[in-house]
Amino acid sequence: MLHLIDRIKSAFQGQPRFDESLITNEWFKAHFFYATDLIHDWMGKELDLRQSKLLNFGCGDGISDLALMLRYGAQRIHGVDIRQEFKKLPKIAREQLHLQRLPKGLSFENIQPSQSLAGKHQVDGIMSWSTFExxxxxxxLPIARDLFQCLRPGGVFFLQIEPLYYSAWGAHLRRYIDTPWVHLLVSEEELWQRIQAYEGELDMGEVDYGFDDFGVDGYKRFVFKEYQHLNRLTADELIALMQEAGFEVVRQQKNHMQDMPPLPLLEHYPQEVLTNNEILLLLRRPGA
Ligand SMILES: C[S@@+](CC[C@H](N)C(=O)[O-])C[C@H]1O[C@@H](n2cnc3c(N)ncnc32)[C@H](O)[C@@H]1O
Incomplete structure (x- = not known):
């Protein structure tokens, strides 16, 4: 009887139980471990994530938010996104972790593309993973200013973009076209033709849970449209915009690929920009 009461208690209180040895989905794995570890490494040096109120801008399906709570003890995370992929999280987490319910402090909100969050949210930390491109x-800039207002003075914002537009895989189309810098070398029409013609397997580490909704051809259209809407920011442009919004840079890391870009591209773009595939930024709202 006591055992049963304990199980009922654990089902409704505290952190829910989970089993990470059950994970089979590559996308889930990459977010549950790799992305989450990096977010934790960068933010955890400045904030005690277990005590902090956190906001995830562009949370997607929310897997890394869930992992920050289950693996690192974060207690309060609010994810916002213009899509509603996070609605799939309870089912995904049941399948991948045998998780019976999401943690109590995890919440999500569907927002409009430039909806103001300041005034409604006041947090210690913000993270944004593969979203700002x-x-x-x-x-x-307006969104950066709004996020600045959401942070308490002294709070930090971890921002990651990978791949950056001008780098080898910056089009986000590698799952269909495995040619580095192809988007800077051929026309948009040719890119779309090559995507349409693709009949091979997809790298499951790059296939998000949206694939099930779109189907094979719908997913091609979705991914191509995403490519067309990329803002093409370079790391330096991003940093300058964040500073203009008021943030100070606590730490920055520009990761570069070793591959040599094709000569015709080097005549048009700086090598530094063509090889810089990732920016990791830790920003602070001054004033604490
Ligand atoms: C590549 S996904 C990354 C999602 C998630 N961070 C992850 O790592 O899986 C980019 C996300 O940014 C969201 N997004 C794009 N523009 C946005 C905006 N203006 N406000 C909030 N979210 C946005 C998209 O809906 C999408 O979920």
């Missing part, structure tokens, strides 16, 4: 260019 998708924000319309003229919305980047």
């Amino acid at each position: 998708h924000v319309q260019r003229d919305q980047v």
Whole structure:
């Protein structure tokens, strides 16, 4: 009887139980471990994530938010996104972790593309993973200013983009076209023709849970449209915009690929920009 009461208690209180040895989906695995570890490494040096109120801008399906809570003890995370992939999280987590319910402090919100969050949210930390390259260019600064207002003075914002537009895989089309810098070398029409013609397997580490909704051809259209809407920000442009919004840079890391870009591209773009595939930024709202 006591055993049964304990199980009922654990089902409704505290952190829910999970089993990470059950994970089979590559996308889930990459977010549950790799992305989450990096977010934790960068933010955890400045904030005690277990005590902090966190906001994830562009949370997608919310897998890394869930992992920050289950694996690192974060207690309060609010994810916002213009899509509603996070609605799939309870089912995904049941399948991949045998998780019976999401943690109590995890919440999600569907927002409009430039909806103001300041005033409604006041947090200690913000994270944004692979999202800012998708924000319309003229919305980047207003959104950065709004996120600045959401942070308490002294709070930090971890921002990651990979791949950056001008790098080898910056089109986000590698799952269909395995040619580096192809988007800077051929026309948009040719890119679309090559995507349409693709009949091979997809790298499951790059296939998100949206694939099930779109189907094979719908997913091609979705991925191509995402490519067309990329804002093409370079790392330096992003940093300058964040500083203009008021943030100070605590730490920055530009990762570069070793591959040599094709000569015709080097005549048009700086080598530094063509090889810089990732930017990791830790920003702070000054004033604590
Ligand atoms: C490549 S996904 C990354 C999602 C998630 N961070 C992850 O790592 O799986 C980019 C996300 O940014 C979201 N997004 C794009 N523009 C946005 C905006 N203006 N405001 C909020 N979310 C946005 C998209 O809906 C999408 O979920």
